[in-house]
Every structure is written in structure tokens, then in C-alpha cells.
Amino acid sequence: MHNLVCIKHTPDSAAKMLVENGQVSWGDAPMVVNPWDEYAIEEALSVRDKLGGRVTALTMGPESSKEALKTAIAMGCDHGILISDESMSSYDARITSIVISKAIAKLDNVQLVFFGKQAIDGDTGLVPMSVAYTLGWSGFSYVAELAEIDIDNESIGVIRLLEEGRQSCSGKLPAVISVVKEINEPRYPSFVGIRKASKAEIQVLTLDDLELGDQISSKHNGSLNWSELQEIPRKSTDAEIVEGSDLNSIASELVEKLIEDKVI
């Protein structure tokens, strides 16, 4: 079984974001594997551990995103692919999905593609289902449990976490899923894995390799234009500490304030 996991290299979730000349910067805060994607990696690995086969990690981004692939390999992935091209800078989710789908279609015999629920930079959560659409495969978003994989019957059963509860559903293989945190507890990179990652050859694909050169560079037809980034005005003051002679008077003071604010 060949499983693929798509990952993104993002600034650490604790990084302070600043805007300089309309561009985002995060100082020297480290870049990490998008936290949601760690669950996707873990799930791909545990399916391999159970059913055999191999796991390929794939990312699209600048040369530096190789680091994310190395982390994935250190966790246990067998192989890493970077899609990187001079011409690409800020692709929206649609273009990203077209490129990733093309790469997946070129790979050998992929049965399952794992994604995180969303990437913590853009926070759009569009790519997984967009890739499912483009490939014409069954797509399951917000998966909290992979209940069943039946390779002989080419079927898959999952449990999805919706706002209102859990939904169990089934579909055909090959399939695309995006996972939520509940699905597993990601493993740490192992010592052996880290050694393997440091020696790993990362395969690099360009848009020309994917025969997308023309299609994509006919320039962002139908793409979004991120015109401006803004910092959010911060609350300048600390909380008003509600005080009183005892807890009873603090409680009644708080109730009064909440009534005044019309929230209760």
C-alpha cells in the first residue's frame, strides 16, 4: 500500500507575527511542521505499521521546507518529495491543490492521501477537499477515526467529527482524508529516524516536471489577491480585576458588570 501525507512548513504556533511593509514576519521564531499535519503523519505511519507498504511525505514550498520533510522522515516516513519552483510564491489554496493533485496523480499507486485539517498560517482548510475533487477520489474531512480499510474490496470507513457530533461514513479507495487532533497521539522522531533523515535524498519536482509550467504561469487566472496584512489592534489594558471585601461581593459585582455589558 502506498500512502501519501501532505505537510506544510509553518511558523511555530507560539511565534509573534509582525507586519513589515505589508509583509508578514516572525523574527527568528522557528519553522515547524504544521501541527495538524503531525496527526496526518502519525495516521499514515500507523496504517503502514498495520497493513504494510510505504509512506511518502510531500510538501510544496521553498527549498527550506525540506526541513519539514526531514522531520517527517525522522518520524518514520520512507520518502520525501518537495515541489519547488522559481516561479511560485504565494499560491492560493486552489492553485496549491492543482499542483499537489498533479503530483499525486503521477505517483505510483497511491491509495490514501492524508492531510491535516488546516494549515496554521493561512488557516483556510480548503486544500484537502480540493485535492479530493481534483483527483475525483472519495474525500473525508475532519476525520477523528479511521475505522476500517479493506484493500480487497477497495473500501474505507471513517468517523468524522462535525460541529454536531460524530458521523460515520464509508467510501471507496483511493481516498483523501483530513484529520483532527483526536485521531491519535503523534510519535516523536526516533534516534534512528533522525539519522536516516539527515542522509535522506529529497526528491525535488518543478512545475515543468509536473507538466504544469504553462497552465500555472498563465498567471494566477482566477486567483485571490492578498492585498494587505494588518496587525490586530491589541487591547491596551490588562483585565479589570474585580475586587471586593469577600467572594460574595466580588460575585455580585461581576454579575452587575455582565448585566451592564448585556451578555447575560
Next chain:
Amino acid sequence: MGSGVWVYIDHFRSNPLAASWEAMSVAKLVASKLETSVTSLVFGNQIGQLVEETSKYVSDTIIVCDDHTMEDFRVEAYGALAAQLYQEYEPQIILLPATSRGRDLSAFLSMKLGVGVVTDCIDVDVEGEYTKVMRPVYAGKLNAKISLDGLHPQIISLRPRAFPEAEECNGAPKIIEVEAVLSESDIMVKVLDYSDSRGDVSLTDANIIVSGGRGVGGPEGFNPVRELADVLDASVGASRAAVDSGWISYDHQVGQTGRTVSPDLYIACGISGAIQHQAGMRTSKIIVAINKDIDAPIMKLAHYGIVADLFEFLPIFIAELKSYLK
């Protein structure tokens, strides 16, 4: 280029989400600016009641697909129909609530119609053909202004609770009934059943949320938190520390790797307010922090801070509220 504003009415088993009526209010505002009409899309199975409810809000047209293949939201079926309807009517703008379903549908339409879409917007500004929206990025640490100029259609999903709900009006909308595009055998995904469907309000829709963190100390520590939530008719949230300790299930988690919420009132009990927790609740209108530690980061974000042991304070606060709410 076509005209008209569409709004997708999101529902769970025929119960509409408040976020749908919020999207409706944006649709009306945008349509009046553009001097065009509002059309709602209502897809489902045996949805007479839902269509009736929708009629209370929209004054122009409702496109209804009432079909057994539409029983559960499945993006293949809903998307195929919405895309075909788009080809027929060519609206200028399509609005959806940014719920799990709205997001998946917007992804489908993006690919099928060949346009970029923006999700989770908190502000929409339309001027003639120029549409600009604002959405939070980097876990709400920054806002991005995004232009959809030149896109046909302009597809925008709206963050729940970022806009007011539409008011009811006495219109008599025109109802257009349409057939599903796919038959059951064309649809790859089958929905088997539901479990755990929450009786309480889902976190994303809640007006008030009471959350507990590591400070509640254990599963029983959520008892006073739940009791407070009951008194306020609120939903119960939690920090990741409480979820990871196994004290409460993951669907209660608020934060970067949990749910993003934006209630009128958020009460954090025994939560330090790590940046990843803030990412999920910072847009709440009023934030109350109950914490022993006056230096906890949550005290910077909160509007009101109570420096106390939550187990001592909550029972007193609950009693106070009960006597007020009586």
C-alpha cells in the same frame, strides 16, 4: 458577468444553523448595495419546514432541492447541484457560513468553477464590482485584506458569530424547485449513522461558553464548570491541557487545534491563556478569567479578572446568578 447574491443555508438534519441567518444578513446588505436580489439555496430531504423558516428571512427567491440523496450533506452531491445552478443563473456573489459543510462546499465550488475562494471572513466590503474581505490569518494574530476583484463568481464563507443575524421580514419569496444532479449510485461517500450528537448548543454557535483548564484538577473538577454552564444556558469548553489529561472529550477543546469560538461571553476557569488557547477564543466579546494567578497571560486578554480559587468562587457566583436570573 451575472448579478445576484446567493446564500447557502447550512443545516444539520434540517435544523438551520444561526450562522445561516448571519450569512443572510450579509447577503441582504450586499444585495442592497449592488441593487440586486438575494437567492437562498436550501438542499435536503423532507425540508418543508426548513424552507418555510427560510421564507421568513429572504424576500426574493429560494432554490429548493428536496431529495433523498440530499438527506446528509455530501459535498459531491451538494457541490454538483450548486455548480450546475451557478451555470444557469450566474450569480455575482455566493455566501456560505464557514461551518464544516460550508468550507467543504466552498472548496468544491472553487475547483469546479475555477476561482479562488476566501474562507472565514469577518468583514465584507462591496463597492460595485470591487469586493474586499477581511479574514484572520496566523491563528487570529493578523488580519488579511483580500480582494476578489475580477473573480466570477466571488465565493466567500463567513465566520460564525462575526455578523448579526438577519431580521425576519414578511416577504413572499418565489420558490424554485430543482432536481438533484447526481443519483445515489453516482455518489462515492455513504453516510452510515451519527453518534454522540450533542443535545447542547455546538460551541461555534454558543452565546456563552464556560471553559475549564488544568486548574479544575480532574474530571470531577468540571462539575462546577458544568453547573455554571447550566445556569447560563451555555456550552462547556476546555483547554487542551484538560482534554489531553482525559478529563473531557476533544470536541470541547477550544484553541488552535480545537474549535474557534466567538461567543458574547467566555468564562475561562483555571486556564492560563496560552497563545494557542487564545487563538480559539480571542474574538469573544467579553472574556472573564477566573484564576488563582494574577500574572497568568489570560489576565492580559480578559476584560474582567477574578483572582480566586475557582472551587471557592464558582459556587458563590452560581448562587448569585441564580438569584438574579430567577
